[in-house]
Amino acid sequence: MGFAFHQPDSVANAIALAHRYGEDARFIAGGTDLIIQINRKRLAPQHVISLGSLGLEGIRETADEITIGATTTHNDVVFHPGFQHQLTALAEASAVVGGRQIRHVATVGGNIVNASPAADLVPALLALDATIDLQGPAQTRSLPLDRFLLDRGRTERQIDEVLTAVRFARPPSQSATSFLKAGRRKAMEISVVCVAAHLVRGPDNGFSKVRIAVGAAAPRTFRAVGAEALVAERGDDGTSFVEAGRLAAKAAVPIGDVRASARYRTLLVAALVERALTACRDRMQGAGA
Numbered sequence: 001m002g003f004a005f006h007q008p009d010s011v012a013n014a015i016a017l018a019h020r021y022g023e024d025a026r027f028i029a030g031g032t033d034l035i036i037q038i039n040r041k042r043l044a045p046q047h048v049i050s051l052g053s054l055g056l057e058g059i060r061e062t063a064d065e066i067t068i069g070a071t072t073t074h075n076d077v078v079f080h081p082g083f084q085h086q087l088t089a090l091a092e093a094s095a096v097v098g099g100r101q102i103r104h105v106a107t108v109g110g111n112i113v114n115a116s117p118a119a120d121l122v123p124a125l126l127a128l129d130a131t132i133d134l135q136g137p138a139q140t141r142s143l144p145l146d147r148f149l150l151d152r153g154r155t156e157r158q159i160d161e162v163l164t165a166v167r168f169a170r171p172p173s174q175s176a177t178s179f180l181k182a183g184r185r186k187a188m189e190i191s192v193v194c195v196a197a198h199l200v201r202g203p204d205n206g207f208s209k210v211r212i213a214v215g216a217a218a219p220r221t222f223r224a225v226g227a228e229a230l231v232a233e234r235g236d237d238g239t240s241f242v243e244a245g246r247l248a249a250k251a252a253v254p255i256g257d258v259r260a261s262a263r264y265r266t267l268l269v270a271a272l273v274e275r276a277l278t279a280c281r282d283r284m285q286g287a288g289a
């Protein structure tokens with residue numbers, strides 16, 4: 001592997017380099033995806049542009065909104081005091097990315113831009129209706145994460161755009177999130193299937209908002225909108241969570257590979273969706289919501 005390594009001192013300079021070199025260049029944050037792609041000869045950039053030291057790290061909270069800077073590491077997410085209670089799913093997802101060493105360098109932005117269907121943090125962010133902030137040579141723009149993700153390894157990002165942050169509205173106190181991952185072992189394991197759920201308590205013990213996001217069961221992480229609608233309509237009536245699991249499994253189009261058969265992945269989607277919804281409900285009850 002031979003490439004020129006650039007260490008720009010500002011986001012604008014990083015973008016200018018990416019604009020100049022186009023497809024010959026790639027940004028690098030933690031490098032835990034990019035370097036593997038280069039080593040496996042799937043990518044051969046002639047220019048690698050570092051996003052370190054540009055001030056893109058950190059988690060900022062206001063009363064209404066939470067913003068995670070692109071180069072924030074998974075370790076920072078795991079230990080962020082604000083990612084407890086309603087936002088547990090974020091810490092749960094980042095906590096199972098790779099192993100300890102990986103989590104210390106791998107970033108939130110890299111997890112999103114890499115657009116792996118098995119990216120663990122993405123379902124948790126999708127369940128929170130997250131928005132992506134992008135900065136390019138001519139403009140900055142924002143778009144929902146759900147629109148940003150196109151397909152396996154493909155996003156709406158232009159080659160010279162930096163993902164600067166991901167943000168979402170602060171969930172109400174009477175809400176809960178959860179994230180569950182099935183793998184063949186507990187660490188250093190790409191998800192066989194992962195699921196995130198988000199419930200917001202509504203009137204008459206129902207739910208005013210239901211989000212279910214599924215990873216590693218389709219070419220991209222997806223929201224199981226049919227299952228969401230079912231739970232929003234019926235609430236928790238004793239069978240709705242199981243039926244939501246079945247609906248989500250129907251929406252899945254998993255591959256079969258060395259980790260699991262397509263059939264097993266489909267069964268996992270049904271089981272994990274039910275469990276993730278149950279965990280949200282129990283967490284809300286535990287919090288007195």
Ligand SMILES: Cc1cc2nc3c(=O)[nH]c(=O)nc-3n(C[C@H](O)[C@H](O)[C@H](O)COP(=O)(O)OP(=O)(O)OC[C@H]3O[C@@H](n4cnc5c(N)ncnc54)[C@H](O)[C@@H]3O)c2cc1C
Pocket residue numbers: 026027028029030031032033034035036051070071096097098099102105106107108109110111112113114118119120121161162163164188189190191
């Ligand atoms: C051993 C191992 C285990 C792993 N286990 C898991 C796991 O369990 N779960 C999981 O989800 N992932 C896992 N991964 C994948 C990886 O660690 C994560 O996806 C990580 O979050 C990637 O972040 P990064 O900063 O290292 O990305 P990089 O490798 O630096 O970048 C990834 C891609 O995104 C682009 N990019 C990065 N940041 C930006 C930005 N801000 N703006 C524009 N483009 C950008 C790069 O150009 C590159 O194309 C594992 C990787 C390894 C090596």
